[in-house]
Amino acid sequence: MHKIILIIKREFLTRIRKRTFIISTILFPLLYLGLIFGTTYIAEKTKDNLKIGIIDSSGLFKADMIAVANNMDTAKTLTLVTENKENFMAHFDTLGYDGYVVIPQNFSWKNGIDSANIIRLNTRKTFGIGAMEPAQKKLNKIWEQIKKDSLGIDTVKQAIINRTVSLRQSNEKNRNSNAESASVIGYVSGFLMYLILILYGSQVMMGVTEEKTNRIAEVVVSSVKPFQLMIGKIIGIGLVALTQFLIWISCIFIIYNVSKAQGGAVNNASSVVGSVQNVFTSVNILLVVSCFVFYLLAGFFFYSSLYAAIGSAINEDMREAQSLSFPITLLVMFSIFLMGAVIKDPNSPLAVWASIIPFSSPIIMMVRIPFGVPNTVPYWQLGLSMLLLIGGFMFTTWFAGRIYRTGILMYGKKPSWKEMIRWAFSK
Amino acid sequence: MNILELQHLKKYFATQKAVDDISMVIPKGNIFGLLGPNGAGKTTLIRMITGIFYPDSGSITLKGKAFDPENDARLIGYMPEERGLYKKMKIGEQALYLAQLKGLKKAEAIVKIRDWFKRLEMESWWNKKVEDLSKGMGQKLQFVITVLHEPDLIILDEPFSGLDPVNANLIKDEIYRLAQNGTSIIFSTHRMEQVEEICNNIVLVNKGKKILDGSVAEVKQGFKENLFSIQIENIPDQITANIFDVVEKKEQQIIVKIREGYKPNDVLSHFINNGSSIIAFNEILPSLNDIFIRLVEGTPTARQFEKTTL
Known part of the structure; x- marks a missing residue:
């Protein structure tokens, strides 16, 4: 036991001190943040804020109405032109305007201009629809105000008109459930699980191959049992994965909430706080995180022991590794293909069974859990899934250990899966 | 007193009888040559003695007691023919790690490593990595790691390959010194002139069987x-x-x-x-x-x- 701890310690410390660990741990959330902020920034930057002069011949467009319309967003798009019209029309671009509109004299509050109601925006450059849209909205807002004034609808009447009802889902069993937050958390958990299983699984594989090809394995197995060496490596790397996850998970909640706040119309502090609360109350975060830790470790043991078996069978050639590990990578990827269907309907038989069967349960169960325990995922399903996964990883580590102890000392030709299975079941 | 006694050891693989009924005795303080052509079963025999393989039948007695691979690791030092070290790990840490795996306490191991590094002029290596060492230097380090925990039985598989004459002599002197202090050494090689020079006793194996056993002088006679x-x-x-x-x-x-x-x-x-x-x-x-x-x-x-x- 003492020796396994030594091995775990070495695996954990050498990996966690590596520059690549520190870089990937920091870089991953930064990249994620950068992606969100970058795209928002670019979207913001590329949006054309047109500056448009209004030449009003009808006399209906008042400066205060324009001011109200301009307040719809941060860009002051519209300006009522009061100076000499001809001069403005000739030199609007040098005056700092992108274009101008002329409201004709025959503009009526009831019908507008004519049946087509087209106002021409005169420009000297071509602008996209995205740039035109806010201006169009504002013009309509102004017209709306003109119509209200003419119909005698004051702010009190307007408030009455504005009253609406909203439809909100109320799950009788779980008042806090929120499908949107649940799918986001389910998606993020499932994907994170996938990343960790694949990335750290292949680290186990490469670590084992490295020990084999360096021939250090032969030195070490003269001091410890091959199984101890394998399990020590798996646990050590599993702890690295867990450490990285715990660092990430704290980042991800921040990122998620920040990005959600970014998506909102108004970017202020209260909505950030609101959305954080929203996520934390709609999903039992403690349950999700503790289940994640369980499925991360159990799923990791399940898959990484298989990766270790492959690592012990191959030699220096990484192509051998790819061809042998492909079936296992495919198993992990299969769960990712199911993810979309599971999020759409977390109660479907497909979702239920995929979350119980060991090879897909680490990812699929983590997709389902945010939808609610015990409502979406009854306790028996969670319990059965966990039990089967524990049984599953006990089998795979036993199986892998049998292959490992033969493979680690076997040099030469790459064995086939059939041969490896024979090693496992030989005495 | 005998350090190691092998009785009718057998290990059959699917394709061949790797070790087929081999018995031998290695006395304390003896330098023992294990000879045989490639594929004779030497490595399999050594792997059974080091506890990497279990024999199919037969018994291994170490220091008068039945060999228990799990707890007797400290009594044996094994230097495989293909050297094995972690390339990216610092040399001092690596020696410490492998010594601890053998069962040494940390403080004890540090003292011994410093002692050996000093004797073989390797003091400046502590913070270097194995990948920075030349082949011969790696060999020297591997030797130190093998003998560091003061085992009663040391198994050296081709210890001099890749060593220049100066370093080979250095290692040779260490082997003599260890034997004089009562350590038994199994020395596996193809280089017969080295065997004649170093070994007291030899065993020759071929096709899994022992075909010759005795002291060098006896065999020659x-x-x-x-x-x-x-x-x-x-x-x-x-x-x-x-x-x-x-x-x-x-x-x-x-x-x-x-x-x-x-x-x-x-x-x-x-x-x-x-x-x-x-x-x-x-x-x-x-x-x-x-x-x-x-x-x-x-x-x-x-x-x-x-x-x-x-």
């Missing part, structure tokens, strides 16, 4: 062909005697094979009576290399002799 070299002034053109046959004739030296029933003294008397003046007379013993090749090739001794006389 056992395979001697009664060959003697005689140096005389003025070798006569015709030498005829019923005491011996002339095997080879050089300018000042003849090599003779004494016939059965006669003694070296008879040869000497023959030449003395002839009036030849003898400068030197000595027995020619076969080299281990010759014995090795003869046994492994399975060529009958008689036929080989015929070939040389013709």
